[in-house]
Amino acid sequence: MKTTYTSKQYPNSSSNISFLTEEVNECPLCKKAIKPVCLNMFHLERTSPYLMHGHFLCTSCQRSFVADYKVHLDKNEYVSSGPTNIGPISYREESFDDNVKAMSPQFAKIYNQALAAETYNLDEIAGLGYRKSLEFLVKDFAIHTHPSESDKIKSMTLSQCITKYINSTNIATLATRSAWIGNDEAHYIRKQESRDVQDMKKFIKATVYFISMILITEDAESIEPVK
Numbered sequence: 208m209k210t211t212y213t214s215k216q217y218p219n220s221s222s223n224i225s226f227l228t229e230e231v232n233e234c235p236l237c238k239k240a241i242k243p244v245c246l247n248m249f250h251l252e253r254t255s256p257y258l259m260h261g262h263f264l265c266t267s268c269q270r271s272f273v274a275d276y277k278v279h280l281d282k283n284e285y286v287s288s289g290p291t292n293i294g295p296i297s298y299r300e301e302s303f304d305d306n307v308k309a310m311s312p313q314f315a316k317i318y319n320q321a322l323a324a325e326t327y328n329l330d331e332i333a334g335l336g337y338r339k340s341l342e343f344l345v346k347d348f349a350i351h352t353h354p355s356e357s358d359k360i361k362s363m364t365l366s367q368c369i370t371k372y373i374n375s376t377n378i379a380t381l382a383t384r385s386a387w388i389g390n391d392e393a394h395y396i397r398k399q400e401s402r403d404v405q406d407m408k409k410f411i412k413a414t415v416y417f418i419s420m421i422l423i424t425e426d427a428e429s430i431e432p433v434k
């Protein structure tokens with residue numbers, strides 16, 4: 208949604224500029240979809256491109272944030288393609304099922320560190336983190352189903368582990384594809400050019416879902432009939 212803001216020149220507010228721009232539609236702090244209230248908008252110099260600095264209030268979490276805009280004149284109208292910078296950014300941890308956390312505490316920890324890196328735009332290392340979290344998830348699940356082979360599983364490559372110990376076709380397919388994308392994050396040359404970290408995250412979450420369903424089923428199976 209586009210909207211018009213009026214920016215005052217600081218410190219002399221006599222020279223105002225109204226510009227059209229895309230509205231911020233997600234609060235950087237609570238991540239909710241919002242229509243923020245603009246508390247103040249100002250610029251320092253009246254030279255193109257104009258740099259506008261906005262102070263906004265999120266109506267959902269009641270906290271304030273800032274957004275900067277680069278504005279230029281287009282056919283007698285001041286326009287901006289949207290904020291060039293929004294902050295502060297706050298990271299919200301992903302929560303996983305208790306069964307999964309108990310089976311692989313390291314997975315949840317590493318996944319959330321990768322998510323924190325991604326939130327702070329450290330995209331080059333976020334992918335590596337997600338790849339590492341996948342390795343812990345799959346290996347811990349293999350150890351869960353084959354506890355006597357724990358040492359062997361720990362020293363295997365992830366793809367060997369998937370081939371030898373993961374019987375579920377869904378989990379094997381998802382984990383293999385996530386690993387392919389994840390390996391690209393660690394190497395100089397990218398093989399899966401059409402896939403990125405967002406695909407890997409989607410596949411890892413689906414892997415978590417299927418593992419979680421198996422763990423819940425195991426729990427149900429442990430109930431003995433009462434005679």
Ligand SMILES: [Zn+2]
Nearest residue numbers: 234237265268
């Ligand atoms: Zn908010």
